[in-house]
Amino acid sequence: MGEAYVEVTAENPADLMLAAYERAYDQGWTDGFPIIPATDSRVDEFVKASGRAADDVIGILPPRKGRVTIEVIAVNAVMAGCRAEYMPVIIAALEGLLDPGFPLELMQMTTNPMTPLLFINGPIRKELDINSGTACLGPGWRANSTIGRAIRLLLINGGSALPGVFSKVSFGSPLRYSFICGENEEENPWEPFHVGLGFKREDSTVTVFKASNYCNISGGEGVGPVETLRHIATHMPPMYGGGDGALLLLGVNHARSLHDAGLSKRDIQQAIWEFARVPVENYAKSFVETERGAGRGDERMVWRTRSPDEVFLAVGGGAGPQDLYISAGAPKTRLIER
């Protein structure tokens, strides 16, 4: 990784920025994009904003067992372009990723492009301008772009998930640069996602998911709730490695119409569970056997999820005939403490 402190000099600010970027890139500290130099004063400011001591250890990041202290988080957050006030979100997300039930070590090394998805609830969305409405998955919002990026830089620099060296990911994914949004609680006709988990509405939380693919469901086809949900579910086929859940982010239009038709979130989870199934003839026998053994199938069909509980339902994005399906499971939710 190279030395911890480096001195970079140049004749003018633009050259200095470029030199810092080149240096960080050569050392393997970046995701490929330019970074903000993590100077002592900037790091101190970020540590202070966390409200914790610089040497507080948050956890050990796999695979190379990097000790992640508040200072390490601050360095990566500065490099990612964060504001200091984002620190509590990054810390809470990292705590979720380090939950023993979260498959972080697998995520860091596997050929599959799985990556953390950060889902934010509560008032902190407004306080930090974390987008949950139009274009909530980017680009365009600093908090969304840089908080997710800070997590990626921590996975690279803290855990050494360097592509081709410790990470065996075959294709990688654009989702690995930054994958974060808030829930559109203001246009969600049901209770927010975190309230359904037992948190208070005024709590701010981050839920980390193990996420892999991403499918925008376009067109808004279907008349009435059954057709609408059947159309959505056809985009959610059973898939290898998708066994731990499916996140459906309903667009605000469908959320409103389904709510007005009298459906609860539970009704929708139940319907998606029943509709997201594909005949066994469409799959390799070994896959069918695996899925059936895991409780995701019967004699005729392979199911996307084992039960309605594994269909995670939330509302996001802006107006339009669009919904979003993310193959996402193993959710871990943490309170964002400030």
Place this chain on the structure above:
Amino acid sequence: MIASDMFTRFARRMASTQGVPYMVIAETPNPIRDLSPDALRKRAENMMPAIHDGLTLPPAEIARRTKEIAEQQIHPRGIVRSGTPV
């Protein structure tokens, strides 16, 4: 450890994160997923000498035999990231 050749260096790297950098790795050409049971058995038989070494040699002897290759496999010189797995 048993691994297909595509994963040998990676396997040693992972083992090193668990504190076991020196070990005998019995390797076989990748892929193995689509092999018939008979072909798979032949592959396993070919790996038996390495597996025997791994199970019977004293740790110091394994370390002596693998020290150099382990160093290069775990920290490939001059490599930060690579589009081709190293």
